[in-house]
Amino acid sequence: MPQFRPNLFPGKLIIVEGIDGSGKSTQLSLLSQWLRSKNLVVSFSEWNSSSIVRGTTRQGKKKQMFTPTTFSLIHATDFADRLERRIRPMLEAGAVVCADRYAFTAFARDAARGVRRDWVRNLYRVAIQPDLAFYFRVPLGVALKRILGGRAALKYYEAGMDLGLSPDIEESFALFQQRILEEYDSMAEEMGFHVIDATQSIKKQQKQVRQIVLQHIGDALERDVLRSPTE
Numbered sequence: 001m002p003q004f005r006p007n008l009f010p011g012k013l014i015i016v017e018g019i020d021g022s023g024k025s026t027q028l029s030l031l032s033q034w035l036r037s038k039n040l041v042v043s044f045s046e047w048n049s050s051s052i053v054r055g056t057t058r059q060g061k062k063k064q065m066f067t068p069t070t071f072s073l074i075h076a077t078d079f080a081d082r083l084e085r086r087i088r089p090m091l092e093a094g095a096v097v098c099a100d101r102y103a104f105t106a107f108a109r110d111a112a113r114g115v116r117r118d119w120v121r122n123l124y125r126v127a128i129q130p131d132l133a134f135y136f137r138v139p140l141g142v143a144l145k146r147i148l149g150g151r152a153a154l155k156y157y158e159a160g161m162d163l164g165l166s167p168d169i170e171e172s173f174a175l176f177q178q179r180i181l182e183e184y185d186s187m188a189e190e191m192g193f194h195v196i197d198a199t200q201s202i203k204k205q206q207k208q209v210r211q212i213v214l215q216h217i218g219d220a221l222e223r224d225v226l227r228s229p230t231e
């Protein structure tokens with residue numbers, strides 16, 4: 001991740017990536033519970049959650065007004081806002097920041113939408129280098145089985161319907177996710193992802209995740225990270 005800013009703060013930044021249904025949120029939630037059980041201060045940050053662009057995003061989606069480039073810019077704005085208002089201050093304060101998706105989501109999705117890769121990367125050059133980046137890798141079929149049926153109907157942009165890949169929303173979603181999967185795979189090594197085989201059981205993956213955390217930032221968690229006061 002050559003162009004990100006280094007994390008010079010006492011806090012640690014852990015991020016998760018992977019296609020929809022790969023199990024990111026499940027694993028990050030288990031990890032954060034474990035970190036909290038060690039009395040560490042943990043802060044959460046989710047993709048696309050900033051209030052600054054919420055209204056615009058809702059309008060744009062409703063009227064299907066986004067081009068791949070404007071959609072990319074909206075996400076970058078959301079990211080910059082969360083980075084400056086939440087992620088950076090929490091790292092400065094010494095918390096462990098757990099981010100459910102990070103700049104790589106934009107790298108993968110926007111490229112899958114046909115936006116130029118170097119253009120997207122340039123938008124995110126303000127990002128802070130994560131201390132640990134996990135990539136939950138699953139074949140498309142496994143992810144689809146986990147999510148289709150189990151959740152609300154697919155939405156237009158989520159399914160990549162704006163790309164005109166297929167008039168069938170489920171088929172479009174599958175084709176779009178496959179493109180995203182290929183983008184993740186092709187950047188995994190360059191970005192230093194810790195690749196987890198996400199077809200394994202939840203428990204087995206979590207064990208690996210915790211081992212990697214201890215191995216790479218265990219000392220820093222002991223030494224630098226903020227702890228909640230104990231009674």
Ligand SMILES: Nc1ncnc2c1ncn2[C@@H]1O[C@H](COP(=O)(O)OP(=O)(O)OP(=O)(O)O)[C@@H](O)[C@H]1O
Pocket residue numbers: 018019020021022023024025026027146147150198199200201202205
């Ligand atoms: N290892 C696993 N084996 C089987 N099912 C799993 C596994 N991990 C997660 N699941 C289930 O798959 C579904 C999707 O998991 P989760 O919400 O964690 O994925 P996600 O990557 O966060 O997806 P999204 O990108 O859509 O937010 C959930 O119902 C979850 O319980």
Ligand SMILES: [Mg+2]
Pocket residue numbers: 024025026100
């Ligand atoms: Mg999730």
